[in-house]
Amino acid sequence: MHLRCRVRIAVADTGRGMSKHALAKLFTPFERLDAAQAGIEGTGLGLALSRHLMQSMNGTLDVSSMHGRGSTFTIELPETVAPAAVALPVDREVLRAPAYDGPKRVLYVEDMVENVRLVEQILTHRPDVTLIPAMLAGVALDLAREHRPDLVLLDLHLPDLPGEEVMRRLHADPATSDVPVVVLSADATRPHIERLLAEGATAYLTKPIVVRELLDTVDGILAPQPPGHRPQSSISRTMHSEATTVAKPR
Numbered sequence: 001m002h003l004r005c006r007v008r009i010a011v012a013d014t015g016r017g018m019s020k021h022a023l024a025k026l027f028t029p030f031e032r033l034d035a036a037q038a039g040i041e042g043t044g045l046g047l048a049l050s051r052h053l054m055q056s057m058n059g060t061l062d063v064s065s066m067h068g069r070g071s072t073f074t075i076e077l078p079e080t081v082a083p084a085a086v087a088l089p090v091d092r093e094v095l096r097a098p099a100y101d102g103p104k105r106v107l108y109v110e111d112m113v114e115n116v117r118l119v120e121q122i123l124t125h126r127p128d129v130t131l132i133p134a135m136l137a138g139v140a141l142d143l144a145r146e147h148r149p150d151l152v153l154l155d156l157h158l159p160d161l162p163g164e165e166v167m168r169r170l171h172a173d174p175a176t177s178d179v180p181v182v183v184l185s186a187d188a189t190r191p192h193i194e195r196l197l198a199e200g201a202t203a204y205l206t207k208p209i210v211v212r213e214l215l216d217t218v219d220g221i222l223a224p225q226p227p228g229h230r231p232q233s234s235i236s237r238t239m240h241s242e243a244t245t246v247a248k249p250r
Contacts, residue, residue, distance in 0.1 A: 005079040012072040018065040026063060027051050095215070098223040100128040106218070107132045107149040109140040109166060110184070111158055115209075119153065119184075122211055126218065137161035141169055144176045151221055154201075156185045164196065171200050180221050184209065 018026065018033075025031045032044040047061075054061040059077035106129050110116050116133045123129050132147060134140035137158045144152065152170065156163030163183065170176045180202040187193075188206040196204055203217050 006076050007079050008074060008076045010072055010074040012070060014070040017067045017069050017071055018063075019067050023063065023065055027061075095125040097126050097128070098219050100126075100222055101224050102128070104129045104151070104222045105132060105147055105149040106130070106151045106153060106222075107134060107140060107144055107147065108153040109134050109137065109158065109163070110153070110155040111135045112155075115155070115184075115207075118209060119214070122209070122214055123218070125215065126222075129218070129222070135159075137163070137166045140166060141173075144170060144179065145173065148175065149179060151218065152179055152181045154181055154183050156183060156187065164199070167196075167200060182217055182221070184214075 022033050025033065027047050028044075029048040030044040032040075032042060035042060035044075051061040054075055054077070057077055059075060061073070061075050063071055063073050065071035104126075106123065108116060108119055108131055110119070110133065113135075116135075120131055120133075123131050132143055132149060134143050137160050140152075143149075154163050154166060158166070163185070167181050167183075170179060170181060181200065183196055183201045183204045184207060185204070186207040193204045193206075202221065205213055205217060
């Protein structure tokens with residue numbers, strides 16, 4: 001018999017704890033125990049909803065407590081495959097690679113490993129493309145100067161520097177000033193998108209990542225275009241990318 005692995009996370013405190021009577025009512029919707037008398041705001045739904053969410057994912061949420069000693073909340077979930085490793089159901093026509101005029105290098109600046117793996121998987125359908133990942137803005141700027149990529153895919157929320165500043169520095173550096181920058185971000189507000197495009201982003205694609213939109217954008221930048229070809233505008237690509245999604249956001 002195959003036993004599935006499970007992941008358990010426990011959080012313990014050293015507060016006042018709860019009695020057995022209080023524990024029996026803890027996950028009852030709208031039950032707040034003595035929180036109202038203590039002046040603590042709330043509706044009494046948080047723990048009930050949290051347990052329901054865990055159960056909907058085949059997990060559990062439990063608590064143990066000793067009055068005067070503290071409480072321990074434990075969640076347990078089945079181990080699963082990261083979304084980036086799941087096969088993506090995409091039309092064969094979308095995955096067909098156009099003819100590039102040689103090898104291309106794409107620098108992907110993203111601090112979430114799952115997103116890097118996802119884009120890595122998508123770009124395996126573009127064999128001429130080598131993906132260079134960077135999880136820190138400072139490392140990305142160094143790699144951009146060293147490798148002179150043909151395209152930069154840029155997340156905006158990085159641990160050491162905002163993505164907007166990374167784009168500004170890329171454009172200000174003569175070694176990288178002409179490198180197209182495509183923003184990949186979960187921020188889908190129109191003023192924000194328009195501001196980044198006005199500041200020099202070649203395109204702005206919103207997360208969750210749409211395979212067709214990402215490949216169309218990469219192809220439009222890296223593949224030679226026939227004479228008379230009129231490229232699709234960055235803003236229309238961006239707005240259309242909010243339509244059909246296949247992968248989880250950051």
